[in-house]
Amino acid sequence: xxxxxxxxxxxxxxxxxxxxxxxxxxxxxxxxxxxxxxxxxxxxxxxxxxxxxxxxxxxxxxxxxxxxxxxxxxxxxxxxxxxxxxxxxxxxxxxxxxxxxxxxxxxxxxxxxxxxxxxxxxxxxxxxxxxxxxxxxxxxxxxxxxxxxxxxxxxxxxxxxxxxxxxxxxxxxxxxxxxxxxxxxxxxxxxxxxxxxxxxxxxxxxxxxxxxxxxxxxxxxxxxxxxxxxxxxxxxxxxxxxxxxxxxxxxxxxxxxxxxxxxxxxxxxxxxxxxxxxxxxxxxxxxxxxxxxxxxxxxxxxxxxxxxxxxxxxxxxxxxxxxxxxxxxxxxxxxxxxxxxxxxxxxxxxxxxxxxxxxxxxxxxxxxxxxxxxxxxxxxxxxxxxxxxxxxxxxxxxxxxxxxxxxxxxxxxxxxxxxxxxxxxxxxxxxxxxxxxxxxxxxxxxxxxxxxxxxxxxxxxxxxxxxxxxxxxxxxxxxxxxxxxxxxxxxxxxxxxxxxxxxxxxxxxxxxxxxxxxxxxxxxxxxxxxxxxxxxxxxxxxxxxxxxxxxxxxxxxxxxxxxxxxxxxxxxxxxxxxxxxxxxxxxxxxxxxxxxxxxxxxxxxxxxxxxxxxxxxxxxxxxxxxxxxxxxxxxxxxxxxxxxxxxxxxxxxxxxxxxxxxxxxxxxxxxxxxxxxxxxxxxxxxxxxxxxxxxxxxxxxxxxxxxxxxxxxxxxxxxxxxxxxxxxxxxxxxxxxxxxxxxxxxxxxxxxxxxxxxxxxxxxxxxxxxxxxxxxxxxxxxxxxxxxxxxxxxxxxxxxxxxxxxxxxxxxxxxxxxxxxxxxxxxxxxxxxxxxxxxxxxxxxxxxxxxxxxxxxxxxxxxx
Amino acid sequence: xxxxxxxxxxxxxxxxxxxxxxxxxxxxxxxxxxxxxxxxxxxxxxxxxxxxxxxxxxxxxxxxxxxxxxxxxxxxxxxxxxxxxxxxxxxxxxxxxxxxxxxxxxxxxxxxxxxxxxxxx
Numbered sequence: 001x002x003x004x005x006x007x008x009x010x011x012x013x014x015x016x017x018x019x020x021x022x023x024x025x026x027x028x029x030x031x032x033x034x035x036x037x038x039x040x041x042x043x044x045x046x047x048x049x050x051x052x053x054x055x056x057x058x059x060x061x062x063x064x065x066x067x068x069x070x071x072x073x074x075x076x077x078x079x080x081x082x083x084x085x086x087x088x089x090x091x092x093x094x095x096x097x098x099x100x101x102x103x104x105x106x107x108x109x110x111x112x113x114x115x116x117x118x119x120x121x122x123x124x125x126x127x128x129x130x131x132x133x134x135x136x137x138x139x140x141x142x143x144x145x146x147x148x149x150x151x152x153x154x155x156x157x158x159x160x161x162x163x164x165x166x167x168x169x170x171x172x173x174x175x176x177x178x179x180x181x182x183x184x185x186x187x188x189x190x191x192x193x194x195x196x197x198x199x200x201x202x203x204x205x206x207x208x209x210x211x212x213x214x215x216x217x218x219x220x221x222x223x224x225x226x227x228x229x230x231x232x233x234x235x236x237x238x239x240x241x242x243x244x245x246x247x248x249x250x251x252x253x254x255x256x257x258x259x260x261x262x263x264x265x266x267x268x269x270x271x272x273x274x275x276x277x278x279x280x281x282x283x284x285x286x287x288x289x290x291x292x293x294x295x296x297x298x299x300x301x302x303x304x305x306x307x308x309x310x311x312x313x314x315x316x317x318x319x320x321x322x323x324x325x326x327x328x329x330x331x332x333x334x335x336x337x338x339x340x341x342x343x344x345x346x347x348x349x350x351x352x353x354x355x356x357x358x359x360x361x362x363x364x365x366x367x368x369x370x371x372x373x374x375x376x377x378x379x380x381x382x383x384x385x386x387x388x389x390x391x392x393x394x395x396x397x398x399x400x401x402x403x404x405x406x407x408x409x410x411x412x413x414x415x416x417x418x419x420x421x422x423x424x425x426x427x428x429x430x431x432x433x434x435x436x437x438x439x440x441x442x443x444x445x446x447x448x449x450x451x452x453x454x455x456x457x458x459x460x461x462x463x464x465x466x467x468x469x470x471x472x473x474x475x476x477x478x479x480x481x482x483x484x485x486x487x488x489x490x491x492x493x494x495x496x497x498x499x500x501x502x503x504x505x506x507x508x509x510x511x512x513x514x515x516x517x518x519x520x521x522x523x524x525x526x527x528x529x530x531x532x533x534x535x536x537x538x539x540x541x542x543x544x545x546x547x548x549x550x551x552x553x554x555x556x557x558x559x560x561x562x563x564x565x566x567x568x569x570x571x572x573x574x575x576x577x578x579x580x581x582x583x584x585x586x587x588x589x590x591x592x593x594x595x596x597x598x599x600x601x602x603x604x605x606x607x608x609x610x611x612x613x614x615x616x617x618x619x620x621x622x623x624x625x626x627x628x629x630x631x632x633x634x635x636x637x638x639x640x641x642x643x644x645x646x647x648x649x650x651x652x653x654x655x656x657x658x659x660x661x662x663x664x665x666x667x668x669x670x671x672x673x674x675x676x677x678x679x680x681x682x683x684x685x686x687x688x689x690x691x692x693x694x695x696x697x698x699x700x701x702x703x704x705x706x707x708x709x710x711x712x713x714x715x716x717x718x719x720x721x722x723x724x725x726x727x728x729x730x731x732x733x734x735x736x737x738x739x740x741x742x743x744x745x746x747x748x749x750x751x752x753x754x755x756x757x758x759x760x761x762x763x764x765x766x767x768x769x770x771x772x773x774x775x776x777x778x779x780x781x782x783x784x785x786x787x788x789x790x791x792x793x794x795x796x797x798x799x800x801x802x803x804x805x806x807x808x809x810x811x812x813x814x815x816x817x818x819x820x821x822x823x824x825x826x827x828x829x830x831x832x833x834x835x836x837x838x839x840x841x842x843x844x845x846x847x848x849x850x851x852x853x854x855x856x857x858x859x860x861x862x863x864x
Numbered sequence: 865x866x867x868x869x870x871x872x873x874x875x876x877x878x879x880x881x882x883x884x885x886x887x888x889x890x891x892x893x894x895x896x897x898x899x900x901x902x903x904x905x906x907x908x909x910x911x912x913x914x915x916x917x918x919x920x921x922x923x924x925x926x927x928x929x930x931x932x933x934x935x936x937x938x939x940x941x942x943x944x945x946x947x948x949x950x951x952x953x954x955x956x957x958x959x960x961x962x963x964x965x966x967x968x969x970x971x972x973x974x975x976x977x978x979x980x981x982x983x984x985x
C-alpha cells in the first residue's frame with residue numbers, strides 16, 4: 001500500500017536530495033491515512049506531486065548566464081565549422097520553407113476566416129442533389145418568403161457586360177447580378193455609395209451598377225466621385241451607385257468586376273424548369289444546423305406544392321460558404337499537408353545524422369568537460385542549445401524561403417483559379433504562419449537534437465581520453481543507418497506520389513477533347529440589346545461566318561452557344577414521343593447546344609448516322625442531331641434516326657436526323673455528356689463562341705478581331721483561347737499540376753537529402769574502418785571483399801528503406817485517390833519505377849566513398 | 865571561473881518574514897514537539913484554510929532553516945511511513961524574534977486603521 005509509483009518517482013525527481021526521504025515519508029503517512037478514511041488518496045498524491053513541480057523546477061532551470069555562454073559557444077562552433085553549419089541550417093531551411101508555404105496555403109484556404117461579418121453563419125443554399133444546385137427564380141422567392149432559419153437570403157447569377165469607354169477598345173467584364181440584400185447577407189459595408197434595394201430589382205428600374213474596388217482603381221483611377229456618374233455597359237448608361245471595399249472578394253464566383261441588380265427576364269421569372277440562379281444565406285445564430293435543415297425541408301415542401309410539375313421530390317440543402325468555395329481543392333491541400341509531413345521527417349533525419357556526425361569528433365571535448373565537473377545534464381543542455389540554435393536559424397531562413405515559394409506558387413497559378421480561392425489575392429506569410437513554422441522548427445530541433453545530445457553525453461570519460469582517433473561506435477552507425485532507411489522510405493513515398501501525379505497530368509492532357517485541337521481557336525461574343533430584333537442577330541451571325549471563313553489561312557469558322565470544355569451550358573429533360581415515362585422514373589437530362597450549320601464540318605465532328613443540318617432545315621422542319629453518348633444510352637439497341645423528341649421549354653416535337661461523334665463539353669476529368677444539337681441557322685444566337693480552324697491560330701485570332709471590329713466597332717471580343725490553353729487552365733489539370741509541382745519539389749528535395757545521408761553513412765564507415773581495410777588489403781583481400789565490407793550496411797539500409805517505402809506508398813495511396821486520373825493510385829509500375837530510380841541514386845551516392853575505400857594504401861593506413 | 869556567492873543569511877539585520885514563511889513558522893510553534901512535515905502541512909491546511917503541496921512546504925522549511933529561524937532534526941520513521949525518517953522542526957531564538965517583529969510591524973500598521981466599507985465578495 002504505497003502511493004502511485006509514477007507520482008512517487010516524480011516527487012523524488014522534484015525534491016532536493018536532502019528533503020526526499022522525509023517528504024516521501026510524510027506523503028506516505030498521509031496517503032495511508034486518507035486511504036483508510038476512504039478518500040481518493042491516489043488522486044491526492046498526484047495533486048501533491050504535480051503541485052510541487054514548480055518548486056522543483058525552480059532550482060533546476062539553467063541560469064541565464066549559462067544559456068548565454070552556450071549560445072556564444074554554439075556561434076563560435078559555426079564559425080569554426082561553416083560547412084557543417086551551412087548544411088544543417090540549409091537542410092532545416094528546406095523543410096521549414098515547404099512547411100511554411102503549405103501551411104500558409106492550408107491556412108488561407110481552410111482556416112483563416114472569410115472577410116465577411118461572422119462568416120461561420122454563411123451558407124450556400126442548394127436545390128436538388130445535382131452538381132449545380134441552382135434554383136429557379138420562383139424557388140428563390142419561395143425560400144425568401146417562407147424560410148425561417150436565416151436572417152437573410154440573397155440570390156446571384158454570373159455573366160459579363162461590355163464596357164465601352166470613349167477612346168478605348170471595348171472590353172468585356174465579368175459581372176455578377178445579385179438580388180437586394182446580397183451585401184447585407186455577407187455583412188459587407190460598401191466603401192462608397194449604397195447597396196441595391198428592392199426598388200433596384202424591377203425590370204424597368206433605372207440601370208445601376210456597383211464597381212469592385214479593383215475595377216474602380218484600375219479603370220476609373222480610384223475617383224471617389226464615380227458614385228453618381230454613368231458608365232456604358234452593353235451600350236446602355238448605368239449609374240454607378242457604389243464601390244466595394246478593397247478587402248471584399250467573392251471566391252465562389254471568381255472576381256466579378258461589375259455588380260448589377262439581378263433582374264430576371266420574363267422567361268427566367270415565369271418558367272419553373274429554368275434553374276439558373278444560386279443563393280447564399282445567413283443562418284440565424286439561434287438556429288442549429290439541424291433546425292436549419294428542417295427549415296430547408298419546409299421550403300422544399302412549399303416549392304413542390306406550388307410547382308409539382310418541375311419540383312417532384314425536390315430537396316434543399318446547404319453547405320457552409322467556405323466549404324462551397326474550397327471543396328474542389330481540398331484533396332490537393334490534404335496531399336500537400338501529407339507531403340510536408342514527410343519532407344519534415346526527411347529533413348529531421350538529415351539534421352539528426354549531421355549532428356551525429358559531429359558528435360564523434362567532439363567526444364574528446366565532452367570527456368574533458370565532464371572530467372572537469374560538468375554534469376551530464378549540463379552537457380546535454382549545451383548540445384541541445386546548439387541544435388535549437390541551428391533549427392532556429394534554419395527556421396528563419398526557411399520562413400523567408402517559404403514566403404518566396406508561396407508567392408511564386410500563387411503567381412504561377414492561372415488567374416481564374418486564383419480568384420476562386422479565399423485570401424489568395426494577397427499571398428504572403430503572416431504572423432500566425434511564421435510562428436507556427438518557427439514552432440515546427442524548434443520542436444524538430446529539440447526532438448532531433450536531444451537524441452544525439454544524450455548519446456554524446458553518455459560516453460564514459462576514459463574511453464575518449466585514451467587518445468588516438470575516435471571511431472564511431474557500432475550503435476551510432478546503426479542509428480545513422482536507420483535514419484538513412486527512413487529517408488529512403490520517405491523519398492520513395494514522395495517519388496511514387498509525384499510519379500502518379502505526373503502520369504495523371506499527362507493522361508489528362510492527352511484526353512481527346514476535340515478532333516485536331518491544336519488548330520482550333522475560340523473566342524466569345526455577346527451581342528448587345530441593339531441587336532434584339534431576331535433578324536438582326538441572324539444577319540450578324542451569317543455575315544460573321546461568311547467573312548471569317550473567307551479570311552486567308554482560315555479553313556473554317558462556325559458558331560456554337562456554349563463551346564466545348566467550357567463546363568457551362570443549358571440542360572433539359574428529354575422526353576421521347578411514344579415512350580411515356582413509368583411513374584417514378586425521371587426523364588434523362590441532356591446538354592443542349594445550338595450550332596451554326598457548318599459547325600460539325602469545322603470542328604471535324606464525325607457524322608456517325610444520318611445527316612447534319614442543311615439549308616433545308618428552316619421553316620419549321622425541327623431537326624436535331626444527338627451525340628453518340630445519348631444514342632447509346634437512351635436509344636440503346638434501336639435506331640434513333642427518325643425518332644421524335646420534345647422538351648418542356650420548347651413547343652412541338654423534334655426529329656432526330658443524325659448521330660454525331662462525342663465532343664467534350666465538361667472538364668477533362670468528367671464523363672462525357674449526352675448532347676442534343678439544335679441548328680441556330682433560323683433564329684440566330686446573340687451570345688456565342690466563334691470556332692476558327694486555322695493553321696496559325698494566333699494570326700487568325702488577331703485577324704478575326706479586325707473583321708469583327710469592322711462589323712461592329714463597339715463589340716468586345718473576349719475569352720480568346722486555343723483548345724490547349726483551355727485544357728491547361730481547367731481545374732482538372734490545374735489541381736493535379738499544382739499538386740504535382742509541390743510534391744515533385746518535395747520528392748526531389750528528399751531524394752537529394754536521402755542521397756546525402758547515404759553518402760555520409762558510407763563515408764563515415766570508410767573513415768572509421770580505414771585501418772581495418774588497410775590490414776585486410778595487406779592480407780590479400782580482393783576489391784570485391786572490400787566493397788562488400790563497406791557497402792553491406794548501406795545496402796541493408798537502402799533495402800529496409802525500400803521495403804518500408806513501398807509499404808508507405810501503398811498506404812499513402814488513399815491520400816491521392818481523388819487526384820489520380822487514369823491510373824491506379826497503387827500502380828505497381830510507378831512504385832517500381834520510383835524504387836528503381838532511388839536504387840540508381842543510391843549506387844551513385846555510394847560510388848564516391850567506395851572509390852576512396854578502394855584507394856586505401858595499406859602501408860599508410862596501418863601506419864597512421 | 866565563476867563564484868556564486870549567496871549573501872542571504874550572512875548576518876546583519878534580517879528582512880521581514882514573507883507571509884507564507886510566517887504561516888509556516890506559526891504552524892511549527894502551534895505544533896510544539898509534534899512539528900514534523902506532514903503535521904505542519906496539515907496544520908496549515910486546517911488552520912490556515914489553504915492548500916499546501918509538499919514541495920512548497922519543504923521549499924519554505926528549507927529556506928527558514930537556511931535563515932536560521934528553524935532547526936531540523938531527523939528521527940526514525942515507523943512502518944506507517946514506509947520506513948522513511950521523520951524530520952522534526954523547532955523554532956530558534958532568532959525565529960522567535962522574527963515572529964515578534966512581524967507581529968509588531970503588523971500591529972503598528974493596523975493601529976488606528978479604519979477600512980473603508982468594502983463589498984463582500
